[in-house]
Amino acid sequence: MGVPDGKAALVPPGARQAADLTAADLLAEIDAAADPQVAEVLERYFQLQPGGYGYGDEMVGVKLSTIRELLKPYRKASIPLEELEAALTSPIHEHRLAVLCLLTDRAAKEQQAIYELYLRSTAFINNWDLVDCSAPEIVGGYLFDKPRTILETLVRSESLWERRIALVATHWFIRRGQSEDIYHLAPEVFNDREDLIHKAAGWMLREAGKRVSEDELRDFLDQHAPAMPRTMLRYAIERLPAEIRAHYRAKR
Structure with missing residues (x-):
């Protein structure tokens, strides 16, 4: 199961039906919102330096408030769980954070499937913000x-x-x-x-x-x-x- 291509061509979400949105679209939007200066701050905050608990992770520089804004149209989408599970393996921290926020939003309606996906994926839920x-x-x-x-x-x-x-x-x-x-x-x-x-x-x-x-x-x-x-x-x-x-x- 591969990671969706985060470099897929961007189409403004407002111009598309929610049913057409994909995990690849979400990851690409996060990449488009990346800010290297924000990434430097987040890397320090989440201890991505050698010896830190987040060492080995990769930040592109997108704040949680921005991610939540980007997620709004995706909350009405029905992205298959298989796509979201693949996206959760992304090396980009903010990709995984966005996927986990989306899975959390859907958890009440798809409890068992999302719970089982989550426990299969704990290797990628690897910083305190992702857990919390x-x-x-x-x-x-x-x-x-x-x-x-x-x-x-x-x-x-x-x-x-x-x-x-x-x-x-x-x-x-x-x-x-x-x-x-x-x-x-x-x-x-x-x-x-x-x-x-x-x-x-x-x-x-x-x-x-x-x-x-x-x-x-x-x-x-x-x-x-x-x-x-x-x-x-x-x-x-x-x-x-x-x-x-x-x-x-x-x-x-």
Whole structure:
């Protein structure tokens, strides 16, 4: 399965019917919007330098706000999932981001097919923005009324990004009043070597305290704060009153 040709001849989307739009059209529009100066900023921000977590990726310089604008006509299109899966293998970061945004938009109507495509494609969902824009709706949305043991498998993966997918997917549950998954998964990553994982777990714990129950979060912190990485704890307690934050920092 090849990657659609991102250099296909551009036809203004407004001049075409949504049914005629293809993944190749989308990638070509992103290429046309590329800005080398923006690319330099994004490369630093997403750590594409040697030794950075994004090393090996390629940015052309298109902001997310621009991508979302370009996606508007494609939300009415019915691009086959096979085309989108092929496009998700593109070496260009913004191509993959656009495809994931589009898959997220369609996830509610094509839940199982998109969930399975997503898990086949985790090698290409390889930076925090790609995970964060897609994991809640695609993974969390699919698993909401199903067994969630796959999250335990993902959170123990050698892949940084699969571990982050497991954690961030719980945002879907938390927004719907279910916090038990993040309290179960967070201790799995106390000893994780990656700060991005500590940030994700702390973020989800904070959201659980904010949206579901502050008392539950404090019960968790009473038990686990001494063992939590500093970054995770800092994120988790961010919305608590100052004196309570100081109490848990002292435990750490």
